[in-house]
Amino acid sequence: KAGVTQTPRYLIKTRGQQVTLSCSPISGHRSVSWYQQTPGQGLQFLFEYFSETQRNKGNFPGRFSGRQFSNSRSEMNVSTLELGDSALYLCASSWDRDSSGANVLTFGAGSRLTVL
Amino acid sequence: GQSLEQPSEVTAVEGAIVQINCTYQTSGFYGLSWYQQHDGGAPTFLSYNALDGLEETGRFSSFLSRSDSYGYLLLQELQMKDSASYFCAADSWGKFQFGAGTQVVVTP
Numbered sequence: 001k002a003g004v005t006q007t008p009r010y011l012i013k014t015r016g017q018q019v020t021l022s023c024s025p026i027s028g029h030r031s032v033s034w035y036q037q038t039p040g041q042g043l044q045f046l047f048e049y050f051s052e053t054q055r056n057k058g059n060f061p062g063r064f065s066g067r068q069f070s071n072s073r074s075e076m077n078v079s080t081l082e083l084g085d086s087a088l089y090l091c092a093s094s095w096d097r098d099s100s101g102a103n104v105l106t107f108g109a110g111s112r113l114t115v116l
Numbered sequence: 117g118q119s120l121e122q123p124s125e126v127t128a129v130e131g132a133i134v135q136i137n138c139t140y141q142t143s144g145f146y147g148l149s150w151y152q153q154h155d156g157g158a159p160t161f162l163s164y165n166a167l168d169g170l171e172e173t174g175r176f177s178s179f180l181s182r183s184d185s186y187g188y189l190l191l192q193e194l195q196m197k198d199s200a201s202y203f204c205a206a207d208s209w210g211k212f213q214f215g216a217g218t219q220v221v222v223t224p
Contacts, residue, residue, distance in 0.1 A: 031210065043203065058211070092159075101146070103146075107159045
């Protein structure tokens with residue numbers, strides 16, 4: 001079955017602009033979460049959506065927002081871009097929990113954002 | 117605050133055994149997970165411990181002790197392809213907090 005698809009894979013923006021990233025989860029997965037990965041900070045949790053509702057939120061400023069559609073596809077938006085927003089943005093989907101209690105994340109390849 | 121601690125780098129030879137420790141401090145803890153990431157690739161799932169004890173999946177095993185807020189990933193019969201970064205991640209009901217990652221370098 002198809003994996004998690006993120007678009008675009010690479011993009012370059014300038015400070016002050018805004019960007020929208022898209023994530024299509026594995027079919028049947030209802031949870032979509034977003035992470036920012038940078039060499040200095042590692043993987044940082046942004047937010048998680050489940051059935052179109054934001055279920056969890058990380059410690060990022062309000063410039064970072066997201067949403068989930070009825071088909072489970074998700075988008076995240078970053079407004080008023082700053083140089084420090086340059087990072088790999090990873091989306092992960094999951095079914096939620098299996099019978100053993102495990103919550104398994106399947107990551108997409110990521111969207112690499114460069115802010116100039 | 118919430119944090120996970122794991123070593124930054126481990127080097128071992130092919131065929132050896134490596135243990136990556138992870139201590140965590142997080143609220144609403146549900147389980148501990150491990151992910152592997154090769155350079156330029158996406159993180160891939162290795163294991164999840166919802167209960168105390170050892171979980172074995174082929175050459176990889178993972179352990180959790182909730183009372184000690186501690187877990188580890190054991191890599192056995194190391195192969196060159198195991199050279200990668202390994203992340204522990206604490207699951208707080210869908211909110212995953214990741215450690216900084218352990219770079220495993222496998223030498224011939």
